[in-house]
Amino acid sequence: MKRIISFFLILLLSAPLCCTFAQEKDKIVMPEYPGGQAALRKFLMSELKYPAEARAANEVGEVLVGFSVGMDGSISGVRVLKPVSPALNAEAVRVVQMMKYWRPGTRNGKPVRAEMTIPINFKTVIDNNKYLNDDDGSSKSKRDIF
Secondary structure: OHHHHHHHHHHHHHHHHHHHHHHHHOOEEOOEOOOHHHHHHHHHHHHOOOOHHHHHOOOOEEEEEEEEEOOOOOEEEEEEEEOOOHHHHHHHHHHHHHOOOOEOEEEOOEEEOEEEEEEEEEOEEOOOOEEEOOOOOOEEEHHHOO
16 A cells, blocks of 8 residues: 555656656747847838828728748748738838848757748828827827837
């Protein structure tokens, strides 16, 4: 009887060690834009141009852009996952293709190729860096776009 109890006690005490080892085995770190999310927002704000034909037609919405980050951090396979209009889609793809190298994702400490998705919001201009929120009609400043 003591053998059975000690066997289960040893099994119970060793279970957390096994689980901890399994979690560390598959450590995954996602790719990151150099400088983090703030730097990515700044880049998008500085490079994004609202197409004239889209502005004239009051086209607004969120373009969802997907791409791959290679093992060397390069961007490839840029594609529109959720389109809004041809002009806004083309602008979103253009800006994502301009991005420099990202810090690649890793798995178990080794660089791996990873798929990423970025939403790019387009809002119509009211006046002097104010944007119309198409959901509730309230205005937001330019920094609230992304």
